[in-house]
Every structure is written in structure tokens, then in C-alpha cells.
């Protein structure tokens with residue numbers, strides 16, 4: 291199963307392909323800002339991908355519309371994995 295490593299805490303969790311990075315963070319007590327419960331509406335659940343960007347599904351329409359996302363930033367509620375990633379929470 292894909293593994294997510296969260297920085298700066300260093301916490302690691304293995305998740306299946308149906309679990310989002312936001313859900314993974316909540317499962318192991320990593321704080322990810324969100325105000326919409328993972329519906330893709332608040333655009334607050336930003337993470338920075340440090341490694342493994344190609345192991346995350348392509349950016350969603352919602353993410354493409356958020357002008358202030360840097361190239362390496364994603365909305366964690368939109369991210370499902372096919373392999374290991376390292377991400378930084380902000």
C-alpha cells in the first residue's frame with residue numbers, strides 16, 4: 291500500500307488507493323487545515339509535495355482553479371495515491 295510521510299512531524303502511514311492524504315493526516319493526528327470536511331470547497335487543506343509527485347493523481351478541476359497554489363502544492367482532500375509520497379503540511 292502507498293505510504294505517506296508527513297513533514298515536519300515525520301509521521302508515516304500506509305493507506306489504500308481510496309484514502310486521500312487529508313484523511314490519512316487525520317488518521318494519525320497530523321493537522322491539516324480544512325473547513326469543508328474534504329468536499330473541495332474551502333481550499334484550505336494545502337500540502338506541499340516534497341517527493342513522489344508522480345504517485346499522486348492529477349490535479350482536480352478544483353485545484354486547477356485555485357490560483358494561489360504553487361506548482362508543488364496540492365489540496366490534500368483531492369489527492370489519492372498510487373505510490374509513496376513525502377508531503378509537508380503548512
Ligand code: FES
Pocket residue numbers: 312323324325326327328329330331332333334335365366367368
Ligand atoms: S478540505 Fe476543503 S478543500 Fe480540501
